[in-house]
Amino acid sequence: MKVTKSEFIISAVRPEQYPADGLPEVALAGRSNVGKSSLINRMINRKNLARTSSTPGKTQQLNYYRINDDLYFVDFPGYGFAKVSKSLRQAFGEMIETYLTQREPLKLVLQMVDLRHPPSKDDLMMHEWLKHYNLPLCVVGTKADKIPRTRREKHIKVIKQELGIGSGDLFIPFSSEEGLGREELWTVISRYTGVGQELNEAANQE
Template sequence: MTVKRSEYVASAVTPSQYPEACYPEIALVGRSNVGKSSLINRLVNRRNLARTSSQPGKTQTINFYLINAAWYFVDLPGYGFARVSHNTREHWRTMIEKYLSQRSTIQQVWQLVDLRHPPTEQDQQMVQWLSHYRFPKLIIATKADKISKSQRVKNLGIIRNRLDVPETELISFSAESGEGKEKLLSEIEKILGYQEEVL
């Protein structure tokens, strides 16, 4: 797949602010600062389509990016950020659950986890929630360039065990090196069911 067009469309807090549900959507979930924006930018070959920040908790809305005028990446607020009030965290959780439970055009949910660390309790809760509601999902272990290859193999095993996912649902990724990019683009082709030449 070649990404030829990508554009920011909308930021939403409530369903009434979502774009019209006329394109397939791939939703990205994960802890704050796990690299959702960096993944989007790498896959669409743009530096700043999705805003990145070294400050966790920056994404506070549901952001819609239209790709190839054919499908959306949907970047959801990061969960598990401690430096905000309990009420704010609950607001983000409600926002995420409302989108996931009500949006009919979701084709797959990509849950990002940091490959450098074992999955957190919030990571485990999220994957259990996705499994309970039977969402097609993919676990993406980000920041793969930050650790050695031997440590990477070990940590991927820990992630598989902690999140109870098969190897086929886990991909390591690096926004810096591009590792995993082609696998994810192939996954998108599979999800959406069309070939590159029609984009």
């Protein structure tokens, strides 16, 4: 199965707005400006299905993208929310917590961290929260192309140590510019969603 169809479905703020077709969902969580939209576009080989924002924290809903009518990418609001009020931040937090703990079609969470920097306080809190609830998790280190190849392993080691990522945990360095990590990430997504290995095979052929 090639990734030949991808479309934006809805910006949802309430459970009754979420798709009801039962397709598996992969959630993308990370700080504002960590590169969630760029990752989605690279994964489906499109330039602008997911729109990047010039204002970090602007995305304030769960944005659903349907891939080949087989699964959804669910783009979370970037945590941090420097531009919004405390009450709005609380509402976002409650929306996300409800989704993560009660959404049955959710099969995998991709926690995205900027590989260039040590994890932030928000990164650490999100990671601890996801581990506490034992949610299926893969940490993705974005913007790997911004780091010289000779220094990437050092940055990866820092991220893993700070987050407590062990040998049995999933971690994938990723570059939306170079495509680094795309095939590995499709393999993980395929494994957790049950969509099948054809997604990974399509990625390998492109």
